[in-house]
Amino acid sequence: MALTCPNCGNAKTFLAKTLQMHVVKAGGAELELSEQTPPAMLELLCDDCDTELDFGSIDSEQRREMLLLLGVG
Ligand SMILES: [Zn+2]
Numbered sequence: 001m002a003l004t005c006p007n008c009g010n011a012k013t014f015l016a017k018t019l020q021m022h023v024v025k026a027g028g029a030e031l032e033l034s035e036q037t038p039p040a041m042l043e044l045l046c047d048d049c050d051t052e053l054d055f056g057s058i059d060s061e062q063r064r065e066m067l068l069l070l071g072v073g
Helices: 060-070
Strands: 014-019 022-025 032-036 040-046
Touching: 014 060, 040 060
Parallel strands: none
Antiparallel strands: 014 040, 022 032
16 A cells, blocks of 8 residues: 555655654763664654554555654664
8 A cells, every 4th residue: 555545545745753762861960861762653644634544554665765764763
């Protein structure tokens, strides 16, 4: 399946939500970022109607490209 909204047919603009975890260390003079994990893909929504797309069912080439684009590990 190509990247297309099943609800409104939009195939151009999407909202990708990613989740990233940070480890912040306190106790020193300043807060410090000690670790950063790569972001994980959380949700992919249509930018027109907010319908959630099933990320797992889109074209594998596009899926790979999207993960690369977002820096999702
Ligand atoms: Zn839509």
